[in-house]
Amino acid sequence: MVEWLASFGKTNTNGVTRQLYSKEWTLAQEALKSRMESVGLNAYYDDVGNLFGRLTGTHTHSACILTGSHIDTVIDGGKYDGAYGVIAGLIALEYLYKHYGLPRKTIEVVSLCEEEGSRFPMTYWGSGSITGIKSYEDVCKLRDLDGISFVDAMNNAGFGQGKYLHPKRENIDCFLELHIEQGEILEREQRQIGIVSHIVGQRRYTITIIGESNHAGTTPMVWRKDALHTASELIQTLMQRTTETSLDLVSTVGQIEVEPNLSNVIPKKVTFSMDIRHSNEHVLNTFCNEIFREFEQIVGKHGTQLTIHNWMNELPVKMDEALNKIAGSILEKEKVPFKKMSSGAGHDSQVFGRICPTLLLFVPSHKGISHSPYEHTKTEDLVKGIELLIKILFELAY
């Protein structure tokens, strides 16, 4: 079924490109809708294109248990990221309905319209619309790289015109998401399931160092104000402090630009990115304060100037302890090797986690590869994840 869904937007490299409101996306949602209906679910869209498959409860009609993930992909992405959570929910509901009939509590599987932000400069449109964190005002000025406006793309796909239900919902009891890890912790430690305690907070910065350009041959070392030498010491210090501080803290400098970037001229300006993540806001805060204090000392020593620009500050989101306990007990009973862990990547669960109890479960990713046609999870791990989801849903809804 993973292969079936991956056929919508399949690329030459055996990857998947299925961007929000594209033809491939529309066909995939329509195919999922037919599939939902064929197994007895009540399938419907909301007005932004989130697709739901409903199994109405016999005792409670309105409040519902929601499970699923996102249908969109990055360009030439993998078959599992997002798609696995949607398929898992569909299979789980089909299995439960077939074997146990209607639940006491309503369960819905959702194929969220968008999470990746790979077409428009905006992420979590699906979960953001359901939770009310995002609205039409957030997207009305966006355009994709071809200049197509978000609104036109949405309208062309048949959404955003009030034909369907308004996306915002108040009746979600809890959200359960099954996702590939996109890291290699589970594979390396040979655990079959990851139970996520937190989705980490992220801080992103742009660091600028201003020094002085000078001749590489005629300027003695002691007189230099070398922006790249300064930057190297900052990066080196950041990495060292990160490793010393906490096993769960990660810092990345992925991007760097140098001016004038000539081999025989001392760099006068260096700009680099800084991405810092941890599951505890207090740890993040303390670490950033300390590292920036140290940065100031280093640039002082070099005689260069430092500017720190913070352009993203996402707080850590805690997943629900009670739901984690249910998942943990099932796995313990079955002697399935699992790990309580935090998620270093963002997921729809971090949006739902702000408004309702949320459970995020991981299955292993081979070598941690993701957003790539080489993304892979073993079938037995995929199956184990779905079995776990079925058991949790049974416990919660029947």
Added chain:
Amino acid sequence: MVEWLASFGKTNTNGVTRQLYSKEWTLAQEALKSRMESVGLNAYYDDVGNLFGRLTGTHTHSACILTGSHIDTVIDGGKYDGAYGVIAGLIALEYLYKHYGLPRKTIEVVSLCEEEGSRFPMTYWGSGSITGIKSYEDVCKLRDLDGISFVDAMNNAGFGQGKYLHPKRENIDCFLELHIEQGEILEREQRQIGIVSHIVGQRRYTITIIGESNHAGTTPMVWRKDALHTASELIQTLMQRTTETSLDLVSTVGQIEVEPNLSNVIPKKVTFSMDIRHSNEHVLNTFCNEIFREFEQIVGKHGTQLTIHNWMNELPVKMDEALNKIAGSILEKEKVPFKKMSSGAGHDSQVFGRICPTLLLFVPSHKGISHSPYEHTKTEDLVKGIELLIKILFELAY
């Protein structure tokens, strides 16, 4: 006279652009030729466009003392780099002839056609042709950024067709060059003249680090093979060892490229330039060997891979001790503050220095600025340089 010469190729920013074989270059050489003739020198070109002004000796006709520098500039360069040495030679010969008549030994001033390599990818064409280190084969395939071939440019300027003397000369007794420092050592130390003992050797390398791209959020620090983290430690180590090793050693990392250069992806590849200079080949050798041994250890620790590509290896060139002694005694007698120093930048003297006794003298550069319209040397320093040149030429030739 500096201003007069700078009027040929003057730019909007009050700089000078006078590239090899350009219209501005041709006009400047022609104007210099007229000036040479007007003060009684026998002016002539060689076949690559070097311009000579000759004061024939009464005792020796063939072997000659040569003084001068280059006429070409970088794009939007300064008024002094090169030009000062040509003007100084012309004024010196004019003065000597006017006050003392013909010398015993022949003296020639030369306006070398090219040194900067700013039009074609090739430096020291003027001095290289005279010394026989460069020949037509070295330039016949070169083109400038507009696609004009070196040979066409040379022919259009009237050279390279055998109309003039073949450039290679065997009769040069010694070469004397007066040049701006292009650094700020003399100004900072308040010395009026620099006597150059060596022109430093230069080694240039391209260093490549291969690591592994990975997700910035889901990859713990200990599992990373971060090419930029590795590069930072290498650069940091290089700078530290350079400062520790010798006051005269300089190392510059001016250029860096990162792949994929995205803020949330761990860099898989970093390429950076390394420019290392010192006046002693043994020091350069030992330093490079040691630093590369240390580089190997660092990349080993990071689990990344290192490639070192050496693409330039210019040996240090020693200037003539006897000539330096003559200059030193004159300055000592006159109590002019001077400094024995090495030259971190390359000059025509390093080409002549391989085939004949060579003297390179510096005057201060304000703030060390060079290759810029802001290049500046105080008039009193310019005059002091010319006075010194006159005295040395008098001692050698009269």
